[in-house]
Amino acid sequence: MPDETSTSPDGTAVPDGLRLGGVTVAYDGSPALRDASLHLPRGEVLAVLGPSGSGKSTLLRAVAGLEPLDDGTVTFDAADLAGVPVHRRGFALMFQDGQLFPHLSVARNVGYPLRLRRTPRPDTAARVAGLLELVGLTGYADRLPATLSGGERQRVALARALACDPRLLLLDEPLSALDRHLRERLAGDLRRILVAAGTTALLVTHDVDEALAVADRIAVVRDGRVVQSGPAAAVLAAPVDAPTARLLGYGVVLDGDAADRVLRAAGRPASPTPVGVALRRTACRLVPAGTPDALAGVVVATRLTAAGARCTVAVADVGELDAAPADGVPEPPAAGDAVAVRVDPAGLAVLAG
Ligand code: ADP
Ligand code: MG
Secondary structure (H helix, E strand, C coil), X not given: CCCCEEECCCCCEEECCEEEEEEEEEECCEEEEEEEEEEECCCCEEEEECCCCCCHHHHHHHXXXXXXXXXXXXXXXXXXXXXXXXXXXXXXXXXXXXXXXXXXXXXXXXXXXXXXCCCCHHHHXXXXXXXXXXXXXXXXXXXXXXXXXXXXXXHHHHHHHHCXXXXXXXXECCCCCCCHHHHHHHHHHHHHHHHHHCCCEEEEECCHHHHHHHCCEEEEEECCEEEEEEEHHHHHHCCCCHHHHHHCCCCEEEEHHHHHHHHHHCCCCCXXXXXXXXXXXXXXXXXXXXXXXXXXXXXXXXXXXXXXXXXXXXECCCEEEEEEECCCCCCCCCCCCEEEEEECHHHEEEEXX
């Protein structure tokens, strides 16, 4: 059994945040979440990452108290939350579409939870001003939601969610409705805001970049099961299996002889047991034909991307690899050119199973 408390640097026990132990949630008898166990220490951000339909929202709703558990426990600071209704958990929720009140100004939206609690008016005004500053919307107090961009609306929703100092913030795909450029920027802002506020947060998302930008820890869910969890960098560096590697943004997963050839080309010892190898999109570099320790191949196609030219290269006994020309390779290589592919060992993960 894991400890119910953690120890702070001065040796005192500190309450340990959110724990799920063997949580199962079924809809009409069919489980959407099975035997899920997780730990989110106070003050950290955990991203639950999984494809659509994998059970992420179900997990979040179970934590919020919106779905009854068929099995298992949800505890916060070691107190079991069974029977504790949604509004008594001290959690706040934020969704993809912010759900602002359209007829209320930004300031009144943010202050809404404080007014519900009958917070004295001057305190509310000061708190709202502080929250708007935190989310970078000073000067927006009197605007109506309809006059804001999508990203600004999500900042307002975040400020409102933080208004009552929730002991846990639950975020369901908070950036998914935004376009990619805005999503990337706001993901970084979201992390800074959560860290500045010292908020313990659980974020669910299907987007690996969002998960990595925001979270300290990642839990990967698939088909209702938590298949891997741990510190974000550790999960990213060592995905447990091929579907997890793909979800984490690896472009190619190889097995058998192809995996062995790539491992050798990267200077890693071939494994005695059957392994898979996952390659990050940045792992392969196109180099001149005949380069030692590179895989010989033939260019199948070349295309331009925002990050420069990329080539699809057919490598015998491996398959097609996607490679960016290394510095010094004259551009653009044409289909049919004989080339070689160098594999960066840092861009590769060995899969155990
Ligand atoms: P995600 O958020 O990862 O996309 P969900 O948790 O929403 O996944 O859904 C997980 C599974 O549970 C899906 O198969 C979905 O169809 C099903 N499901 C979700 N909510 C309900 C519900 N209220 N009634 C019946 N099935 C549901
Ligand atoms: Mg969902």
